[in-house]
Structure formats: C-alpha cells, structure tokens
Amino acid sequence: MNTLIALLVVVALGLGGYFLWNSPQAADMDADMNGNMGMEGMEGKDGMQNTTGMRAEDNMVVVMEQRPGTTVTGMVHLAAPGYLVIHEDKGGEPGAVLGASALLPAGDTDNIKVALSRPSKDGETLHAMLHFEKGGNTAFSAAEDTPVPSALGGPIHGWFQVSSDAAVDVPISI
Amino acid sequence: MTKALSVAASALVIFGGLAGIAFASHAWGSYHWARTANPFTLKLGDNVSPAWDPYLKAAAADWSASSMLDMTVVTGANLSNPKYCRAKTGEAQVCNAKYGSNGWLGIAQIYISGGHITAGIVKVNDSYFSTAKYNKPEWRTLVMCQEVGHILGLGHQDENMSNANLGTCMDYTSAPLRNDGAGDNLNPNAHDYNLLETIYAHLDSSTTLSQTAAATKPADVSDNPRDWGNEIRSSARASLFERDLGNGEKVFTHVFWAEENPRLTRSHE
Numbered sequence: 001m002n003t004l005i006a007l008l009v010v011v012a013l014g015l016g017g018y019f020l021w022n023s024p025q026a027a028d029m030d031a032d033m034n035g036n037m038g039m040e041g042m043e044g045k046d047g048m049q050n051t052t053g054m055r056a057e058d059n060m061v062v063v064m065e066q067r068p069g070t071t072v073t074g075m076v077h078l079a080a081p082g083y084l085v086i087h088e089d090k091g092g093e094p095g096a097v098l099g100a101s102a103l104l105p106a107g108d109t110d111n112i113k114v115a116l117s118r119p120s121k122d123g124e125t126l127h128a129m130l131h132f133e134k135g136g137n138t139a140f141s142a143a144e145d146t147p148v149p150s151a152l153g154g155p156i157h158g159w160f161q162v163s164s165d166a167a168v169d170v171p172i173s174i
Numbered sequence: 175m176t177k178a179l180s181v182a183a184s185a186l187v188i189f190g191g192l193a194g195i196a197f198a199s200h201a202w203g204s205y206h207w208a209r210t211a212n213p214f215t216l217k218l219g220d221n222v223s224p225a226w227d228p229y230l231k232a233a234a235a236d237w238s239a240s241s242m243l244d245m246t247v248v249t250g251a252n253l254s255n256p257k258y259c260r261a262k263t264g265e266a267q268v269c270n271a272k273y274g275s276n277g278w279l280g281i282a283q284i285y286i287s288g289g290h291i292t293a294g295i296v297k298v299n300d301s302y303f304s305t306a307k308y309n310k311p312e313w314r315t316l317v318m319c320q321e322v323g324h325i326l327g328l329g330h331q332d333e334n335m336s337n338a339n340l341g342t343c344m345d346y347t348s349a350p351l352r353n354d355g356a357g358d359n360l361n362p363n364a365h366d367y368n369l370l371e372t373i374y375a376h377l378d379s380s381t382t383l384s385q386t387a388a389a390t391k392p393a394d395v396s397d398n399p400r401d402w403g404n405e406i407r408s409s410a411r412a413s414l415f416e417r418d419l420g421n422g423e424k425v426f427t428h429v430f431w432a433e434e435n436p437r438l439t440r441s442h443e
Contacts, residue, residue: 056302060277065258077277128276150275152301158276161258167285 059148059156063128065166070119072099072126072160073168075110080132082148083140086114087127087157094127094157100140103133120162129157200344200365201373202329208290208378213243217384218322219267221250221259226270226298229311229318236319236343237326240367242374245322259295261285264384266294266325268318272301279308280317282324292382294325312350315360319343327373328366342366 055077061084063074072086084101087094099116120126130148131140147155207216222230234245251262252269259269261283279302285293298317302308320330320343328344335346341356342363350359357363 055277056279056299056308057275057277062276062278062281064283150277152275152305154275156275156277158274167261 057151057156059130059150061128061130061156061158063158063160065161065163066120066126067166067168068120068122068162068164070116072114072116072120072128074112074114074128075108076104076112076130077108078104078106078130078132078148080106082130082132083145084112084114085129085131085140085142086116087129089125089127089159092125092159094129094155097142098126100131103138103140122162122164124162125159126162127157127159129155131155199369199372200329200331201369202284202324202327204289204327205284205286205291206327206373208380208382209374210377210379210381212374212377213241214374214381214383215244215246216326217246217248217265219250219252219262219265220247221252221256221267221269222298223270226314226318229314230268230322232315233318233322236361237322239362240370242370243326259297261293261295262384263293264382266296266322268296268298268322270298270300270303272304273297273299274301276301279303279313280321282321284325284327287382290378290382291325291327296321296325312358312360316343316347316350319361323362323366326370328369331365 058077058079060077061074062076063072063084063086066072074084076082076084081103083104086098086100088096088098090096098118098120099114101112101114104112131145132148134144134146135141147157150156207214218230218234220227220230231247234247238244248265250256250267250269251265252259252267256269257271257273259267259271261267276299278299280296280298282297283295284291296318298314298321303314308314323344330344330346331340331342332345335348338354339345339347339349339352339356339359340363341353341359342365343359343361344366345359347359352358
C-alpha cells in the first residue's frame with residue numbers, strides 16, 4: 001500500500017514539474033542560463049510545430065524559405081497518403097522533379113525532409129507540390145502518383161525561395 | 175498510514191490543478207516576447223495592400239485591448255518586395271501576396287532565441303482571398319486576427335472546423351460569422367486576453383522588442399482625449415481612437431467608458 005502511495009506521489013510531482021518547466025517563466029530561466037536572449041540571434045531553437053486546420057482546402061503544403069543545400073524541409077496536410085515533391089522552376093511554374101519525400105500518411109506531418117537530386121542554389125525559386133500515392137506502393141513515381149488537385153485549378157503547390165540567409169527551423173502556425 | 179494517504183491526496187490535487195491549467199491553456203508553446211515592463215508595445219510592419227489595411231488595423235486594435243500590450247502599425251520593411259516578407263528583429267512584419275494554391279489562408283512564423291520571440295512574420299494568401307468564397311470581410315477579419323494573435327504567443331483554442339464557434343478568432347471555423355452562443359469568431363475573447371495576462375505576467379531582464387515606438391506613445395504623454403486622435407469605432411461602453419504619428423506609425427487607444435459612451439450620448443442629444 002505504502003509503495004503504491006509513494007508511486008502516486010512521485011508520478012504526481014513529476015507531472016507537476018513537467019507542466020511548471022514548460023511555463024514561460026521556465027523558458028526565461030532557460031534563456032538566462034544559456035545567456036542568449038540578445039536581439040541579434042535570429043536562429044530558431046525549436047522545430048516546426050504540428051499544425052492542422054485553418055486551411056483553405058483539404059490538402060495543404062507549407063515550405064518556407066530554405067537555405068541552399070541538398071534537402072528541403074516542409075509540412076503538409078494530406079486527405080490521403082501521398083508525397084511532398086520538390087520541382088524545379090520553369091518560367092514561374094513547377095518544372096522537373098528534384099526530389100520526393102517518403103510516403104506520408106493522411107493528416108498532418110511536419111518536419112518532412114526531401115532529398116534533392118542536386119543542391120539548391122542561393123537566390124533560386126523552387127516549387128513544393130503534393131502528389132497522392134496511386135497503386136498501393138510506398139515509393140514516389142512521377143508517372144503514377146498524380147498531383148493533388150486544388151480547388152483553384154491545377155495542383156496543390158507553392159513556391160519558395162532559396163537564400164543563404166534564410167532562417168531555419170522557425171516555428172510555424174496556420 | 176493516514177498521513178501517507180493525506181500526502182498522496184495533496185499531491186494528486188496539486189497535479190490536478192497544474193494539469194487543469196495546462197489543458198485550459200492555448201498558448202503556442204511557451205513562446206513570448208521578452209520585455210522589461212508592461213504594457214509593452216509591439217510594432218506591426220505594414221506591408222499589406224490597401225485592401226488589407228483595415229483588417230490589419232482592426233487586428234492591431236483588437237489585440238491592443240489587452241491590458242498587457244499595445245500594437246502600433248508602422249511602415250513595413252518589405253514594401254519593395256512584400257512577396258518574400260523577410261523578418262525584422264523586434265517587430266512583426268505583415269504581408270499579403272498570391273502565395274499560390276498551397277491550401278493555406280494565412281500563416282504565422284515566429285523567430286525564437288532563448289525561448290523568446292525576436293521577430294514575427296504574418297502572411298495572408300491572396301490566391302484564396304481573391305476568390306468569391308474567401309474575399310469577404312469576415313474571412314479577412316478572422317484570418318488576420320488569428321495570425322497576429324499567433325505572433326503574441328497564442329495558439330488555437332480549438333482546431334475542429336465543424337464544431338460550435340467559441341466566439342474567438344483563435345478558433346478554427348468554416349463559418350466565421352455564425353454565433354453558436356459565444357459570439358462570432360471575428361475577434362479575440364476574454365480567454366485570449368486572460369491567457370495573455372498569464373503569459374506576460376512576469377518581466378524579463380532584457381527586451382526583444384523594437385524600442386522606438388514606446389517613446390512616442392500618446393498614452394505615455396497624456397490622458398487627454400485630444401491626444402488620442404480620431405475615434406474610429408464606438409459602442410455603448412467603449413471607444414477606439416487612432417492617432418497617426420507620422421512615418422507610418424499609429425497608436426490605438428481603447429477606452430472603456432465607466433458609464434455610457436459620452437460621445438454617443440452627445441450624438442443622441
């Protein structure tokens with residue numbers, strides 16, 4: 001009996017401490033201890049937040065400004081399993097495929113990494129597009145996995161810029 | 175034995191209270207602007223087109239109703255290229271453009287250093303707001319209010335678009351104007367303001383806010399209504415004044431009248 005009571009106390013205090021530690025005051029303590037509260041720092045500390053909802057459509061893609069490199073990070077909401085696919089820019093519209101994510105489940109997925117077939121370059125524009133999985137496999141096929149249609153016409157897609165001074169891992173909310 | 179049970183019961187009560195606070199909160203993580211005094215002033219960089227200006231001003235006024243803060247609309251840092259909407263330290267930049275058929279109406283980004291917000295970006299997507307479905311005042315009001323609210327460190331009160339409206343712009347909805355008993359979803363509600371009071375109850379040893387606006391706040395100079403500028407909104411018990419400080423800077427003053435709005439009373443006479 002005493003063991004059970006002791007266990008309850010430990011669990012309760014542990015959870016209480018967790019909630020306290022996640023308060024704004026705790027964040028301040030963390031900042032003070034790390035000594036990086038200055039206005040110069042623009043780097044993100046935490047990763048993207050999970051997010052759902054306030055969408056205009058049943059499917060959504062968010063890829064913010066990226067640093068040059070061989071990967072692109074994004075978040076999506078999918079009505080059915082599919083892929084986040086990065087395309088070249090061709091006259092302001094999506095061009096050839098540069099890379100695709102692993103198969104993503106329906107719903108929200110954030111912090112998705114897409115490996116590119118060539119490094120992205122400072123100053124260029126690329127496009128992020130959603131494709132639904134067709135055929136029941138788990139690998140993207142441009143010929144088989146068709147783009148997710150948008151209510152505005154054409155596929156669900158958005159452009160983003162590649163910049164050497166882009167911030168990384170900036171929390172986003174929709 | 176009785177003492178041990180008492181300790182266990184107390185611990186559970188403490189836990190229950192803490193959990194209740196946590197679950198009732200709709201803060202965005204523990205993110206907040208660092209500042210050394212309250213109320214603080216957050217600048218909103220205006221990079222939006224004229225069609226969006228009234229909604230940006232309305233959002234600034236709504237959130238300035240909080241006892242913890244004021245928002246001033248200032249000249250944006252992205253006027254030459256609002257499409258790319260870059261951050262400016264100490265401010266929140268607000269931009270609109272046709273960002274594409276990407277599925278989102280509005281988006282908020284916050285830059286974090288040491289747990290503190292150092293800059294914010296709000297983007298509203300004209301690819302959708304130029305359509306008949308979304309090119310409506312209620313949708314523009316809701317989305318601008320919500321995204322600016324995120325910049326303060328607030329999350330969503332609810333993320334179900336199909337349930338009853340909670341009467342706050344921090345609630346997802348498919349019908350912003352619908353009143354399910356708590357009011358429409360166009361503005362913040364008391365729960366939002368209460369949470370801001372909780373988030374910003376403490377003070378920090380330094381600030382992440384741009385500092386120049388506070389020195390020119392009319393409210394810091396005088397309580398004289400002549401310093402408040404033009405009355406741009408009024409109701410029976412409240413008025414909202416706007417004063418243009420020049421250089422694109424404006425100050426909003428909320429007045430909650432102790433008795434019926436004397437200006438309305440005069441207009442009825």
